[in-house]
Amino acid sequence: MGRVMLLLLLGVAVGSEVRLGTGDSRASGAVTICTCDLSPAICDLNCCCDPDCESGDPASVFSFCLPGSVSVRSQVCLYGWLLFRSNSPYPTALIPASPPRTPELFCVLPVDPSLNYFVAPQTVDATNFSKLADKWRAFSFSPLSSPVPTFPDFYKADDPVLAVSRSGTVGVLIQPAPVGAQNLCSDSNPARFLRSSNTSCQREIRNLSDSCLADPWLSARHYYQNISVFRVPKDVINGTALKVELTGPVPDSPTLQGGRCHNVVSQVVYTVLYNGTQGITNVSVRFALVNASGARLQQEFEVNYQASSRDRTRTPCDLQNVSQGVPGVTPASPGERQTYYFQITGSVSAPASGLRRSGNPGYLAGLPVLADTGSLSAPSLQGDGSCSRRPVQFGVNALSGCSIRGELAETCESLRTRAYNVLLGEPWPRQLGAFGNGSTLRIPIIYENCTDQAVGDCKTGCLLPVFLRTQILWAEVGLLSNPQAQIQGARFRFSCRVVSCLDVTVLRSQASFTDITRRGPPPRSHPGITAREPLDFFYPFRTSGSAPACAGPGPVFALLVLTVMLFV
Template structure:
């Protein structure tokens, strides 16, 4: 229960707070008593919600309008007789002992116009002022009641939708202060703008005491005391006739802050509902990130994800690989793109970026095993709906050289789907750019790694000519999703310079702890899936054919202690934590940006004992061999920067004699002339040297002209 409360309040969601409230009240009260929480409400809007807690199985709800007694001033006892009101009462079961009661006003809050005969509006600004009583009854006997004081004002809606003309801002240097700057909406009353001429007297009563202050609200600040037009003869100081300022009222600090513009008719803009994107401006050559265009100057598009949602027609960018999976719930056979695409629709002509064009070559494939495309379906039957030639995957390969697209091929995978009522279909779409026969890989820097970019790793693939080619693979950490279990956890790449720790949960039973060797092998296999590489790239743009651009990954295996033996409910030496340690070094500067290279990468494992916890009264995991407990499997990465001492080497005198070493001695004689040394940084070295020489000159002059030299001259004579 504590975990539920902590989880709810950490997310600060309304549903969680409501759940906590229901659980708390339901535990605090007996189940045979019903009560409204709260029992009194003040409604200022058209919707009111309360909770009825207790034994609500046979409860009926009745609504009526009540008024206080003229003699006692109190509300009468609750009644089980319902009345016709302007409110709609609904109930929703939210638990075994809780019902959400909701009242909704069945009336428009629009303010009636002059001489309007429609009854579904508010004749006065105070639209609703009444007291309601909701009674919870069992067999005609009231058990609890809820009082609602409704005080609702009418909504102020503009008489028209307002002008959609654009306002042109003229030269504001010589424009005077506007008469009502807060009048922002044409033909409608702006709230808190008391100088708006569109506001009626009824509107002003709602916010007359909360008008916008200052010049923005139309209240120009009074003239300053130094203005000649302000001071009177009675309170004028002696200096006023000579030092006052004559300035026109238009010359004020707010000149040009507001404007008097004119309107123009807006030009029609692009529509989000247009099925075809507007023709873009054609480009001469393709560069990385520029959109690819078809022969008729339209975007070359494939389904992609935008803000987490699949979009059927998204432009393909040059040298930007795309790989997405889209889930669609089918209730009938598709008859349009992209789930039903003909080969003729895919054979389009695309501009190659050099003034010519290429034709997309279509390769058809038929998928018989639909397990990787259909994630859920209902039970098959002979009367199911059969959909043929459904597009399951579109895999594009775009071959390029320089700024030119040489050819494009697409592999269309189709299949036949059979279902009864609905099926969840997962379709795959990809577009990869190949330079010759090699896929264009995304680098992480040029040349050094950039912080936040993925660490590049790979495995050596020896070719027939004994030339080592490094094929890129991933180095990842756990990325728990959904329930946090390892079986459903995903992986996230390691980002350079960012320390991180993550993990997942593995359910382990008492039966699993009787096979400790198998358990250790299972955990080791899960951890090894994170690091499948044998080499890591030194720089952010490594050459796959140059082995000197890569360094070996060192793996440290730690044997578990043999002093601790495995028992029935525990296993020792489980590699539950994997740590990746990366050492980097700044090798230089390019344009003022430090270039960092990876010098070494080490993968180590930490062993820990796994023991069933049967405390707290829960002994089922230790008794039932199939009952499981969750054990964490974690992974982490840390980056360490190797510091290089770039200072000058110490001399033999500094090493052998510490008397004059300021770092190892309290008395530092070299600091006697500190202001004229290069270590003084309070001002430029040239200035400090000049000032020091001037002081030395004055010292020598004073010594020559002083008493000792005068006595020497007298003795010499």
């Protein structure tokens, strides 16, 4: 090892062209596991190790390579002609000459990645599931004690604008925004201080006759009535808030006439006046109304910020009559510059769904958990109150649910089956995929069902499953440099209670993920260097490698004998 280190230093001193830690393409190897190859038979974007990409050099085609798709090796290289012999305890490699006239490279890997690995996870079954789950503490939705929130003295740029409803609930001023492939409106997007923006999204109208008068987001009153905005965040403590003012006349409420819903909101424009750190001084709103008869409604939401020191008068832009020559569009009445009427037609088609992995091979956070029935799903509540399904995402702890109601003539067995179908989906999953790439390795689901009590009827009450706790144990396996998430066990535990069939019963589902990864022993430390004396004056009476420097008095004794002989 000493000679190797000496030659390395020599190469740096005398070879001006020697590159230590070179980035030469010859010093990189292929990736054995392509974690970004999620689409079978399709070239994934920026996945430089995807075998479906026909390019011989994907790095020259893509703008960048995803992490893990190119091999990264920590090694020290120099020209091979500088070395005569290597006694390094570390792995070494000779990189051939490329192009031909360049010398070959001798590379030393000071760190062996095969020494850093995860210990094989424990086998999970019904006998030790509870023990492992208790040891690694699963996620819980139980309320925890939280500190009293504090509010700053003034708004900063991009802070959510705080608001309060008539009931006294503190929230934020909402600016609906599009989500998903169909650009449906989400009412969870807050308006942010000093960020003037415009959003456009679609509302889905399932039943026009019912939604016209029942859905609040169709009425203008929903966007200003009983809404007050806090001047500065600290006003939340004393409850002082500014009421949202209406610009112009009070808009009419939606009415259903001749199969069309009149006075439906199509545009909402908030104007917020502010005065530096003094906060918000005024909030006003104006609307544009339409007549709608289709299954979808396009809405626009705009928030504008203006300094209160400026002229507060604002001339509204005249709305262009873009409806000329368009069938199914009714122009606005004369004199109503802020109001125009049109009809929404057509629909947005959902994107074609194709086969896609949830990781390759290990799961990636946020992607669906695979089951023998497809993707594992949980019940979810739709806007109209009906039950739907949403995918269970790997590593995402979530709580969701919906409600069902029985009929008087329905039996307990039929209602119980319907409740199980809502919680589990149809058909019921029996196995989960251990990896996200759809491999044949499956993990059986441990079911802990309620006591079988299917007798009875809706008059006396039925024992129904009302809560499903889905607990998934997973661990990282493989090398530390490229860990892969693998599901080790899954348990579905039901909680039941007796309910009346005619009552609305809320069914809830909780999904939690517990990491039971065990790391292997630390890698071996760097070997020490055994110091040896070089060949010296006393050769051949003493060899350089016969003993350490402090082995005995041999050199001292020889020097004394030589001195005596000279003087005699």
